[in-house]
Amino acid sequence: MKLILSDKPLEISTQLGERSAYFDLSSMKISNCVGCFGCWVKTPGRCVIRDDATMIYPCIAESDSVLYVSRIRYGGYDTVMKTMLERAIPVQQAFIRIHCNETHHVQRDVVPKRAVIVAYGAVDEEECDIFRRLVARNAYNMCFESYDIIFVVESMVNETVKQILDKWEKS
């Protein structure tokens, strides 16, 4: 499965193939993780907050390709995307293992994935650098086998996404 998560509406609906899902997070009801760890110790694999996030994290887990589109803030994901990424911890177990010589959580049924991140709104090279380091760290926790980060200005987001989807279609 292929998954597109975006923090703004994209003009791509005609381009979606079978076994693809697209969510415009900005139009969904997703509240902040409250750090209760219910998804690890009370209802393992299920978040106790029953909002739209519960539709999305199973898709994240199932996908072998993900495309995340997000504004960048202080070198990290801005609010909309970051809120969803925090709500995705039910895909992990509480238990900890050694992975790439660091301690990380054991994953549940999460397919290793190729990630493409279209990052817009970065102000300077320093901010891009911090974001590169962040995604490198995310890769360990989010099962990214490989990833590409494409920095663009906001007006180029749709065009860039279209090119990536074309590539996905051909591959």
Next chain:
Amino acid sequence: MGKIMILNGSPRAPISNSKQYAEIFARFCKIETVYHNITKTNHNELCAGMSGFSDVLFVFPLYADSLPVGFLDFLKTLENNPPVNKPTVSVLINCGFLEPEQNKVAVQMIELFCRRNSYVMGSVLMLGSGEAILKTPFKYAAVRAIRNLAVSVADKHYNTFNATMPLSKKMFCLAANIHWSLYGKKFGTTKKQMQTMRIEG
């Protein structure tokens, strides 16, 4: 004489590890501290209040390798509502994993925020194994590091510190997994149930 504003950016601030870390900081700090949880509704009040302080200490957990989103939102409000006098910014960050270095990117984000908004960066303490360390015999390692942090901020001899449980990665996994099994047991959840591979299913 300086005065330190301690702001807790944990999403579960009232019952957080960050709160306990802030209390230890305040206990060892030679100058006055004032503590607040950051909530959804008090951003403007906290931003305005910051002017009266020589230093601010942000205490928060690592969330998905970076800042918890509620705390990120607070920084965005602060950017738009800067205090008249800008305090020096120090950081006490804790993460669940063993390696304190996993906090580094989040600290770099705060440094970027400070450079962009003309705040001077003060001290940094990166804590690993922060979910459990205070409940273990290794509490002393966290307390010692927080004391060093408190002294450095009060004396304005700003510095960077690290602390974690003095355990091998393997031993840490073992200890953490016992900790989590017991945590589940409190809710009547078995280890096997916690290990389910199913998601929403």
